[in-house]
Amino acid sequence: MSSYSDYALQQHFVRHQRWGFRWALWTAVLWGAWYIPGTALWYEYPYNSISPDNQGQRLVATAVMTWIHALAVFVFLAVWNGSLGKLRDYGRTLVRFRKISKWYALASLFGGPMAIFGSYMAMGFVGPVFAAVTSLFYPVVGAVIARLWYQEKISAQAALGMAIIIMGGVVIYGPGFFGELGDDGSYVWLGYLGGILSAIGWGAEGAVASRAMDVTDPDVGIQCRFSFEILFWGLLVLPAVMVLTDQPVWFLLKETLLTPVAMTWMLLASVCHAFCYTAFYKSFSLIGVSRGEAIGNLYGVFAVIFVALVTLELPEWYFLLGLALTIIGSFVMFREPAEAVAQLRSVTETPGAG
Amino acid sequence: MKLHHKGYMLVLLERKQLAWDDVLIGEAMQEYQLSGRYWLNHFRIILDELASAGLISREDHRLDNRTDRLIFQYALSGFGRQRMQDTGLL
Numbered sequence: 001m002s003s004y005s006d007y008a009l010q011q012h013f014v015r016h017q018r019w020g021f022r023w024a025l026w027t028a029v030l031w032g033a034w035y036i037p038g039t040a041l042w043y044e045y046p047y048n049s050i051s052p053d054n055q056g057q058r059l060v061a062t063a064v065m066t067w068i069h070a071l072a073v074f075v076f077l078a079v080w081n082g083s084l085g086k087l088r089d090y091g092r093t094l095v096r097f098r099k100i101s102k103w104y105a106l107a108s109l110f111g112g113p114m115a116i117f118g119s120y121m122a123m124g125f126v127g128p129v130f131a132a133v134t135s136l137f138y139p140v141v142g143a144v145i146a147r148l149w150y151q152e153k154i155s156a157q158a159a160l161g162m163a164i165i166i167m168g169g170v171v172i173y174g175p176g177f178f179g180e181l182g183d184d185g186s187y188v189w190l191g192y193l194g195g196i197l198s199a200i201g202w203g204a205e206g207a208v209a210s211r212a213m214d215v216t217d218p219d220v221g222i223q224c225r226f227s228f229e230i231l232f233w234g235l236l237v238l239p240a241v242m243v244l245t246d247q248p249v250w251f252l253l254k255e256t257l258l259t260p261v262a263m264t265w266m267l268l269a270s271v272c273h274a275f276c277y278t279a280f281y282k283s284f285s286l287i288g289v290s291r292g293e294a295i296g297n298l299y300g301v302f303a304v305i306f307v308a309l310v311t312l313e314l315p316e317w318y319f320l321l322g323l324a325l326t327i328i329g330s331f332v333m334f335r336e337p338a339e340a341v342a343q344l345r346s347v348t349e350t351p352g353a354g
Numbered sequence: 355m356k357l358h359h360k361g362y363m364l365v366l367l368e369r370k371q372l373a374w375d376d377v378l379i380g381e382a383m384q385e386y387q388l389s390g391r392y393w394l395n396h397f398r399i400i401l402d403e404l405a406s407a408g409l410i411s412r413e414d415h416r417l418d419n420r421t422d423r424l425i426f427q428y429a430l431s432g433f434g435r436q437r438m439q440d441t442g443l444l
Binding site for chain 1: 355356357358359360361364388392393400402403404405406407408409415416417424433437438440441442443
């Protein structure tokens with residue numbers, strides 16, 4: 001009986017681990033898919049009417065885009081949580097700002113303005129491939145913060161898997177990366193700064209959100225995070241831009257909302273991101289920030305695959321090498337004993353401590 | 355306003371010191387007036403997540419012959435108590 005019970009326990013941990021990796025993999029698929037509508041949006045009116053040299057207006061357009069995107073994500077998450085019967089729990093969590101939901105507010109600052117803006121700066125001042133490569137390092141940032149801040153356990157096997165996945169990503173984007181580094185310009189340092197900001201932003205977001213998620217529900221947590229992002233852009237950044245500059249914020253908002261094609265891409269991007277983030281946060285509570293972010297890093301592979309499907313252009317040969325490395329890295333992580341993943345933190349257990 | 359579900363489970367376990375999951379889940383479902391397999395699993399996942407995060411510890415487990423399901427006995431860990439204090443649950 002005892003051995004059967006122990007077998008059942010082992011199976012319980014295996015299921016737990018598999019669900020965690022399954023959610024993390026969904027993160028990667030949907031994040032990769034997000035690049036298609038996210039990029040297509042720039043080719044639609046009103047965004048295609050902005051000159052590539054007009055960096056100020058492009059930054060404002062990004063802010064407008066990000067705010068509408070956050071609003072749409074919020075709506076999809078409300079539908080999701082409504083169908084799960086968790087809307088009341090969302091309210092109960094959001095109101096505990098001073099002690100709990102403030103961490104989601106901080107996560108939204110790291111994930112929204114810092115990471116997205118950083119990524120945009122890297123794209124604008126160095127190049128998109130550079131931006132993609134620097135973002136690939138965000139799991140390292142997340143893992144280091146999670147390790148130092150709340151003692152998340154990262155085994156040698158998990159660290160090795162993470163390193164192989166990152167290496168795979170670098171192989172996929174590497175040749176383009178070195179081409180872009182050759183470009184020279186007086187503002188190129190802004191791009192490097194942006195790349196660092198995006199890696200720190202996305203890495204820190206996971207670690208900070210996990211701090212609140214250990215006492216809250218991940219589905220609810222992600223909706224809290226987007227609630228704060230909406231407030232941040234809508235009550236702080238965009239009004240400040242409207243008051244302090246003569247940038248056409250209102251015009252961009254109105255034209256985006258009134259252009260059906262732009263809104264179609266926007267909604268597609270938002271639905272991808274809503275469920276990508278939901279899966280992302282759910283994976284953190286099951287397999288930890290470091291593993292969740294490392295598997296989430298497979299977005300690089302899926303982005304290339306989705307782009308190839310849409311453009312009907314085969315990726316370069318080195319994509320296959322990078323793909324092989326990322327798959328090997330994922331398997332190295334997945335082969336970690338399920339029992340090790342069932343307890344994510346190095347904490348002293350004091351049963352019934354009083 | 356009632357506590358959010360995960361917070362309530364921590365408070366309940368802190369009060370009981372040591373409890374089997376079916377007892378905890380039964381009380382939580384009664385508190386929030388919920389019923390059915392979906393909510394049963396929802397609260398099970400909450401306990402699983404709390405155990406993963408190290409806030410509660412699995413003290414014992416056994417097979418429930420009636421439901422053919424593995425059930426766990428949980429206790430609040432020292433880290434869990436600390437997190438409850440940090441987040442205003444204690």
